[in-house]
Amino acid sequence: MKTNLSSQITLNRVSPKYYRPENAFEKSVLTRLEKLPTDIFESFEEGANKIACDIAQTIRDKQKTGRNCVLALTGGDTPRSIFQALIKMHKEEGLSFQNVIVFNLYEYYPLASDAINSNLNELKEMFLDHVDINPANIYSPNGTIEKDLIFEHCAQYEQKIQEVGGIDITLLGIGRLGNIAFNEPGSRLNSTTRLILLDSTSHDEASKIFGGVEKTPISSITMGIETILDSSKIYLVAWGDEKADIIKKSVEGEVSDVIPATFLQTHSNTRVVIDLLAADKLTRIKHPWLVTSCDWNDKLVRSAIVWLCQLINKPILKLTNKDYNENGLSELLALYGSAYNANIKIFNDLQRTITGWPGGKPNADDTYRPERAKPYPKRVVVFSPHPDDDVISMGGTIRRLVEQNHEVHVAYQTSGNIAVGDDEVVRFLHFINGFNQIFNKSKDEVINDKYKEIREFLHNKKDGDIDTRDVLTIKGLIRRGEARTACTYNNIPLNRCHFLDLPFYETGRIQKNPLGEKDVEIVRALLQEVKPHQIFVAGDLADPHGTHKVCTDTVLAAIDLEKQAGAKWLDDCRIWMYRGAWAEWEIENIEMVVPISPEELRAKRNSILKHQSQMESAPFLGNDERLFWQRSEDRNRGTAALYDNLGLASYEAMEAFVEYIPL
Template sequence: MKTNLSSQIKLDRIPRRYYDPQGEIELAALTREEKIYTRIFETATDGSEYIARQIAKVINRNVESKGKCVVTFGSGVSTHSAYAELIRLHKAGEVSFDKVVFYSLSEFFPLIANGPSTLRKMKEVLLDHIDIRPENIHTFSPDVTKEDMFQRCKAYEKAIEDDGGIDLAVCEIGAQGSLAFNEPGTPDTSLCRLVLLGNETRHNVKSDYSCEDVPTTAITLGIANLLSADRVITMAWGENRAAIVKKTVETPASANVPASFLQGHPHAKVVVDLPAAEDLTRISQPWKVTSCEWTDKLIRRAIVWLCHMTGKPILKLTDKDYNDWGLGELLALYGSAYNVNIKIFNDLQHTITGWPGGKPNADDTYRPERANPYPKRVIVFSPHPDDDVISMGGTLKRLVDQKHDVHVAYETSGNIAVGDEDMMRYFLMMDKIAPMFGFDQGGYSRLSEAVHKAVGNKQPGDMDTADIREIKTMIRQAEATIACNYIGVKPQNIHFLRLPFYETGTIKKGDLSQRDVDIVKKLLTDVKPHQIFVAGDLADPHGTHKVCTDAVLAAVDELKDEAWMNDCRIWMYRGAWAEWEIDHIEMAVPISPEELRFKRNSILKHQSQMENAPFLGDDDRLFWQRAEERNRGTAQLYQSLGLASYEAIEAFVEYHIIRD
């Protein structure tokens, strides 16, 4: 079973020389926009191996030269893969921690029993697996109080100084550019201190530590402490870190992005994978720094950028525009601006279709989907019981209205996202209805009493009982069913898969297993679809989308040799966190004002996920608001390029099965 196929989705073929240049001259040219030494690796695994070897190298060098190495390591999730590789190097005899002195980079305050602890996390992922001496592990005293905080922090800094100062600091770049718990707004002169945790940080802590009760404050080494380290290695993985990596590496240093202060450090390194590097100039706009290996997608991206810079639609771009903005190479390749313009204009025009399932009895030469077979059997896989309407509600309605046999498969129960108040609304109603109609005896009475008691006694972090989880599942299923009925999906075509990895009752989910994949395989085998729609939005802050996508792709991989798979296309949609960049879009489905209102109404059928939804992330907009603004934004971009003007557009990218 291949459990991580989503990580192999490659929307671009990035020439290796862009991210791993050979030779100092080419490196200098490619990185001239970068203000910190930055290493880009194809995968997070490759990057983690590099970091581990760098850590081992620094430790061995310092132990040899001065008898010890003083380190401070962060416990963020991004660092864990590097620590796992470091443990492997240690077990292979390539590095010893016997002479290493460890100082915690940060710690929560106050420490709560069974609550999150960075030192406990460091022991789990590194310290308990190496030969470091217990007396060489230093952290912030758990008995520190607010009254003596200043003196304790000064004493912690003095202990580091007495040990010779920090030889190596290792941490991740936070979602908003934080280092340790130094949040946006932190000056570069900040020292060890008590800090207030921002909402986004607390949100991430809740997820990373699988806890409900998150402290509002923490103790952290400051930016000045980190800048005093002899060497600093920081890292970021994944496309949801791309924007902050660009700000860290390429924009002027600012307190708004604390990690950017590393630009002033002579021996700081930023290590990222390709998805996290996708906004860096040498990856996203290589024409600014080197001669390009032009592909259709890169040309499309360059022309869209040129339209933005000049304020012109595609067909009004001139030879002068190309030359003035450094795209003269395209003129040499195509002969004139007109030739490039018409090519890209037609490419984008051909992505637009009002027939997402293919238009029957039509010439489909330049259409994103085949005309035949018609009607098609379609499965829309929805990670949570509302992602289908949030992400592609307009397209889903089109598929139904155009008489395709549409199935919707909800992969998880989504029960953890139902608040107790939303559930109790039903019980308060049923408690009055039950005696009125004479079914208040026996089972229901006992269930109601148990639920009222469990909710009344519930403490932060407590897991719902099995009965409550089942009731919350029923609420999500009822809402999804109502939304499907509203759209017109046949009742027998609504599937609740309830993949086992999700059913832990806590924020932390299990790993993808063959049981999950087999459930998806059975549905695929039963339906034998001509089209599959799957979530391609891997920026989901809790990772459920990624696991669900991996489940579908693993099932597809195991079925890829079936005859019916030869006639099946897989389309990826994105959800409420991001949208496909226009150079990747392969199918753009226009949505009229009436259809957009219909989509909003279908989202609103999920009443438990409106204002009380617990996982909105760092975006204050509700999901229907995000969806509408995202869809309108895509339509406005198409219009600005000189294409037709639509109210909104939903976008899709085709997934191509990986063949061995």
């Protein structure tokens, strides 16, 4: 069973020549705008394995000479795959960590003495508890220390690093503002270990660990820039396209305390290790025509011409030969013969992505339409990772499909229970209690006892406590009710509203279980039952460890098994990927875009608002202050504005899709 098919989706089909040059000369040409040595890998697994092998080799080299290997390690999701590779080497190859000393790069402050959620605990759970490191060789800032002792504590931490001979390898992630080890924007080059106030963005990112912003410590004791730069070797690691913008600024930008990661440019032995998604905004990947001759394909041509339009603020059909020549795109003139020919080609390509018939238009010529006319009506399954992703991501398209008489099913893959606040549970408990007092003539003691038990648990609940199964069940029921209301609003019969409750999600924690066979079989059973002509699936692949990615992998694995089994329904099925509230498909990748009128956009907003628990009180709104309906509308209007500025049809809003072709 293939459980990681989403990592093999490479939408732009980037030519290996841009990220894996054949010789030093080609590399010097491609990377001439890069100020940090950068290694790009096709997948994060490949990059993680390379770093793990380098660390393992350093440990072994030190062992041969009887010396210790000193590592400075970060927490978070970024290093997880590196740690997994090292654990595998320990168990299968006998790699010993007896000579390894670890320094925790940062610790949250303040922490309660019995705090479960700490960076050190995360490091232990992910890595240290699974290898033979001596616990006495693990050093960390103390997040529980008295505030007036912090200065002395930080000085002792610096002294301990010196006593062991300095750090051999530092493993860094990067925040969205360029912070490294919680050295926030404004950190100085000469900074050492100290207490620092978390930036609001970092604070929001950390809230994923603590289960909400209000529960997250506001500070961190962090290793300073100067201390990090004293390391013999540094790895800066990033996976996923949500890190693409900051990687470009860190690698190609000027050294500045506004982006602390740029200080790494002053270090003689730093390597940036990223996957193709995180490399997406680097010039050699995003705009290769600015640094080398290109292997032109339709998507790269579309990308280049749209870039040119935005650069000089012209619609496609007004571009001239001079525009191409003055902005590094003379190769396209040679390829097409003139600006006019190139303009017409790309204009027509983009025009043909627009359709008001996302299920295909019956009795129409579908030669240049993104969806085929037959069969009609179609059976459609929309997979929604959480119980609101369907309406947030493609609510307008869902209404179109229903109005055009297609048989629309919505499959909610997870319960979404951990994203419901405790106050929502209390609100529903008040209702249940009142209902029983008014209508329950028998005064059921079991119900009353359960009510008291849950209220008492919530009253005594501490930060880091996992909800009981009863509380999680109620939170899941809240989200089910909201999803059913939204489906009814969109005229989808409730017998086509499926709650899959995939087991991988049901941990009660932020960290989920790995994708398993049972998850895939649940999805596969639904596909076998419906035999859809269209499947819509989440394409948010930015976070290698996010729920959306796991849910997408579940669907793709089920489809792959059906393909291997020779399922006939797949011969007449197309799979479309949508994106959520935060990002849209790049225009060079869009293959179908559905216009939304002002009235349809208002109806989409109303369907999102049916999910009341996910409005202001949702624990995981993130660092974006806009509500989900606002994010969604801004994204949809932004897509429409892009098409409008390129000289295409002008609409209120648009929802975009990319087709997935099973491997």
